Amino acid sequence: MIDPRFYLLRGPIAVANLAGGGRVQGNETRVVSGVASFDAAGPDDLAYFDGKGIAPKSTAGAILLREGAANSSHDGSTLIFCTEPRAAFARLAHRIAVPREFAAGAPAVDPTAIIEESAILSPGAVVGPDARVGAGTLVGANAVIGPGVAIGRRCRIGPAAVLSCALVGDDVTLLPGALIGQNGFGVAADALGPVDIPHFGRVIVQDGASIGAGVTVDRGLFGDTVIGELAKIDNLCQIAHNVTVGRGAIIAAFGGISGSVTIGDGAMMGGRVGVADHRSIGRGAILAAGSAVMHDVPAGETWAGYPAKPLRQWLREVAWLGRAIGKRDGGQG
Amino acid sequence: MIDPRFYLLRGPIAVANLAGGGRVQGNETRVVSGVASFDAAGPDDLAYFDGKGIAPKSTAGAILLREGAANSSHDGSTLIFCTEPRAAFARLAHRIAVPREFAAGAPAVDPTAIIEESAILSPGAVVGPDARVGAGTLVGANAVIGPGVAIGRRCRIGPAAVLSCALVGDDVTLLPGALIGQNGFGVAADALGPVDIPHFGRVIVQDGASIGAGVTVDRGLFGDTVIGELAKIDNLCQIAHNVTVGRGAIIAAFGGISGSVTIGDGAMMGGRVGVADHRSIGRGAILAAGSAVMHDVPAGETWAGYPAKPLRQWLREVAWLGRAIGKRDGGQG
Amino acid sequence: MIDPRFYLLRGPIAVANLAGGGRVQGNETRVVSGVASFDAAGPDDLAYFDGKGIAPKSTAGAILLREGAANSSHDGSTLIFCTEPRAAFARLAHRIAVPREFAAGAPAVDPTAIIEESAILSPGAVVGPDARVGAGTLVGANAVIGPGVAIGRRCRIGPAAVLSCALVGDDVTLLPGALIGQNGFGVAADALGPVDIPHFGRVIVQDGASIGAGVTVDRGLFGDTVIGELAKIDNLCQIAHNVTVGRGAIIAAFGGISGSVTIGDGAMMGGRVGVADHRSIGRGAILAAGSAVMHDVPAGETWAGYPAKPLRQWLREVAWLGRAIGKRDGGQG
Known part of the structure; x- marks a missing residue:
């Protein structure tokens, strides 16, 4: 369900008004008031099914889908x-929900924001409506705390950091310029051309996590992007929508974690590691600097390379290649 | 020609005053009032020729060049x-032109800026002199719209985004912290040491383009850096000076597009793709994540690897190397 | 010694009050008032020894160390x-020293800051207590100059740039969104889990250096991170704690320089070069784009590859691999 702290629900809308020229099947008078993933959608939600074949059974109020993708299991949904x-x-x-934004002429610190007494707002900090800043938290100069964003106690939010659609626990550090909660990257295409997928989820930053300077953490598509307790993320990393970073995981600079990746507790990544979308990095796994991970990495293993493979195998390839060239060239390598 | 919306032309200056100790040949009383590329320079412009051999014919008013690089085809120019x-x-x-900046004591929103009525400026937004913000556009908190920058209608400029020397179309999205229009990276060197090349171009962001959080798009050296219509650029990409990104092209996170690269319409790049300067990526080409492209990529092809090559070839190398190592080591890989 | 311009020394504290449940050996009434590296610590400093074996001789006032790591050479220190x-x-x-921050209700430009007369502060710029901005320097819109930061003359500090714990020379350029002086990335772990290492050093940016948009430069752990005179750093680079970038060195976009690396004068790096921590890049060395450097690179050499090796060797491997595959597959590659 969409979190109304971050999204403005624009009121129930009749499915008939959404259909445009599309064929509607089922109850045309149905109204929807939210959006959700296909799996999680309830009777008030609009969802879409983009897979191949027949859509699974769903409780969605309305479903966008291709001709031929429906059968009698969708009788309860308007199609x-x-x-x-x-x-x-x-x-x-966007006709159902949009992110909350600042209003024209809004003050730098909204009167509806709840700033606990010992919190400090540095000069130029902007705090949106209904935001919360916990006791002992320091908000840096020119930082932006978006509408509805909640920040716990004893946090340090660096100068020029930007948060939207985010819930932040206690003892969290965001270094300067960290960018948290923006729309994720997703592009759909139709006859009109490419279009950005709007994201309706959140970012959750758990207690004690640290996020480096210039890091970007996108919010989830419907669910949440989660930075786990005590996770440590170095500068200039990119954490995409719906990623889960496990407790105490460590990601060095330029880490790039694609959409819906799961990183296990205590996993460690050297600099410039990339992980392809939907992959899983097991608990305690280690990824050497520069690894480009295209497969799931089992718990406890160490991988390296482009494409990444178990470290021993990669080292063997690197050494073998060096020897082969050396031999061919008479050892002058 | 330099766009006076973004650059302050400091008035005509006599070539004799520019020469320092350098030898001047031709009309010493000539004055120049602009700078331009060697190819595009007109009679009021100062240009330079840094190539090998004799400079081609030019209509430049004045040309900086090496001894021996001139011949009679330059009779019209002061050398x-x-x-x-x-x-x-x-x-x-800088004696001829400098970027326009804010004046001391300037207000946050300059009275000469034209903000259309339904545009919203969030708290802390700064809008420079002669800037324009179109109807329905939302400028995020603490964003900076530099002098002369024009933004179209229904755009969303994220919090802490910075624009200078830029023209932005309609329906453009800039996520938080996007940095658009700064000086490009170029270093020249002489006996005094390295020196930054000043850039006098612009950034053009066409209708419907989206630019991710923390992305950097440098302005052109003389001409423009162009982000094409409906192009979609993910977080933390770097787009260098004079790049052209084609219509509907897609660049995933950490894409690095070097100076003067051309990316064809509909080309797609996975995460962490790098393209060397002056290369051309054909229409509809696909570059796999992590590709380091040092050659032109023909339209429609798919490439991968470091250095990048056609995907089939790269996959063959990766597989072959794995088998070779496995065989040598008795299959214990 | 900690620079009191950037750190608040919280007053002498008795070692006994720091020990928690730990065993203390030596003068329990000793007080410390600073922190320092093990090698540099003096009699008023707390230091730690994390190495294997017996700690070397030290003049530190107090040392955190493991049981078994001490011998009689530490008689002068409280252990x-x-x-x-x-x-x-x-x-x-943090009980001994913490970075200086803005106070609650602080003005955008602190009255104790010294802004030389011809300096320009653009709208939204924040300048902390005791900061200095030299003559002819332009501070961009919404830039943040932290407490105690000193900036020289004729600098250009881009919009939304953030500086803390930094000393900046003359004629320095920071492009928009450059993030200078934040805490470095370091994680220690004990039974309570991972914990960020607090950094007590500075960033020194020498005369004529240029730092690109979105670049992150972390401050030193105890000593300084140094960006040398006339060094030129492109957008979205990461310069970690205690790095030294030599005079006139050039680093293209996405360069990642790990902690305590030394880069020699005039070294040049293509895009997306990574250097592992504590490595040394010799004077005038060249690293090709995409190099992942895990070894010291001698002065004047050119390296490439992942892992990086001398360019000739890398080119040979790339070419050989291509031929080997071609041969095996009947030249269809």
Whole structure:
């Protein structure tokens, strides 16, 4: 369910008004008031099904899907047929919900924000409506705490950091310029061209986590992007939508974690590690600097390389290649 | 020609006053009032020629060049001979033109800026003189819209984004902390040491383009850096001076596009792709994550690797290397 | 010694009050008033020894170390035994010193800051207590100059740049969003889990250096991170704690320089070069784009590859691999 602290629900809208020219099947008078993933959608939600074949059973109020993707298991949902369901969703969703923004003429610190007494707002800090800043927290100069954002106690929010759609625990450090909670990167396409997928989730930063300077953490598509307790993220990393970073995991500079990746507790990544989307890095796994991970990495293993493979194998390849060249060239390498 | 919305032209200056100790050949009383690339320079412009051999014919008013690089085809230009023309240009150009800046004591929103009625400026936003913000556009908290910058309609400029020397179309999204229009990276050197090349171009962001959080887009040296219509750029990418990103092209996180690269319409790049300067990526080409592209990539092809090569070839190398090591080591890999 | 311009020394504290449950050996009534590296610590400083074996001789007032790491050479120091000295230091150091921050209700430009007459502060710029901005320097819109930061003459500090714990020379350029002087990345761990290492050093940016948009430069752990005279750093680079970048060195975009690396004068790095911690890049060395450097690189050499090796060797490997695959596959590559 969309968190109303971060999204403005624009009121129930009749499915018939969403369909455009698309064919509607089922109850045309149904209204929806939210958006959700296909799996989690309830009777008040609009969802989309972009997979191949027949959509699984769903409790969604309305579903955007392709002709041929429906059967009798969808009798409870109003169906909107379209050629590109994901793109159609991207173009329609703003009619149901949009991120809350600052109003014209809003003050730098909104009177509805709750700033606990011992919190400090440095000069130029902006705090949105209904935001919360806990006791002992320091908000840096020119930082931006967006509408509804909640920050716990004893946090240090660096200068020029920006938070939106985020819930931050206690004892969290954000270094300067950390950018937390913006829309994730997703592009759908239809006959009109590419379109950004709007994201309706949040970022959760758990207690004691630290996030480096210039890091970007995108909010989830529907669910949450989670930075686990005591996780330590170095400068200029990119954490995409719906990633989960485990407790105490460590990511060195330029780490790039693609959408929906899960990183186990205590995993460690050297600099410039990339992980492809939907992959899983096991608990305590180690990824050497520069690894480009395209497969799941089992717990406790150490991998390296582009593409990444177990460290021993990578070292063997590197050494072997050096020897082979040396031999061929008479050892002059 | 330099865009006076972004650069302060400091008035005509006599070539004789620019020459320092350099030998001047031709009309010493000539004055120049602008700077331009060697190819595009007109009779009022100072240009430089840094190539090998004899400079081609030029209509430039004045040319910085090396002894021996001139012949009778330059009779119309005043010539200033120097040992390092590019460095000489870098050290002289500020006497002809400089970027417009905020004045001391300037207000946060300059009274000469034109903010259309339905645009929203969030708290802390700074808007420079002669800037324009179109109807329905939202400027985020603590964003900076530099002098002369024009932003179209229905754009979303994220918090802490910074724009200078930029023209932005309609329906453009800049996520938080996007940095658009700063000086490009270029270093010349002479006996005094390295010197930054001043850039006099712009950034053009066309309609419907989206630029991620923390992305940097440098302005052109003389011409423009162009982000094409509906192009989609993920977080923490670097787009260098004079790059052209084609319509609907997609660049995932950490993409690094070096100076003067052309990216064709609809090209797609996975995460952490680098492209060397002056290369061309064809229409619809696909570059796998991590590719380091040092050659032109033909339209429609898929490449991968470091250095990048056609995907099939790269996959073959990766597989072959794995097998070779496995065989040598008795399959214990 | 900690620079009191940047750190608040919280007053002498008795070693007995720092020990927690740890065993103390030596003068328990000793007080310390600073923190320092093990090598540099004097009689008023707390230091830690995290190495293997017996700690070398030290003049530190108090030392956190493991049982068994001490001998009679430490008679002059008060010893605090603990299981994880580095983590213990991380948890204790804030009782001795903390970075200076803005006070609640502080003005945007602190009255104790010294702004020379011809300096320009753009709208939204924040300048902390005791900061200095030299003549002819331009501070961009919404930039943040932290407490005690000193900036020389004729500098250009870009919009949204953030400086803390930094001393900046003359004629320095920081492009927009450059983030200078934040805490370095270091994680210690003990039974309570991972903990950030607090950094007590500075960033020194020498005359004529240029730092790109979105670049992060972390301050030193105890000593300084130094950006040498006329060094040129492109956008989105990461310069870790205690790095020294030599005079006139050039680092292209996405350069990642790990902790305590030394880069020689005039060294040049292509885009996306990474250097592992504590490595040394010799004077005038060249690192090709994408190099991942895990060894020291001698002066004047050119290296490339992942892992990086001398360029000739790397080119040979790349070419050989291509031929080997081609041969095996009947030249269809």
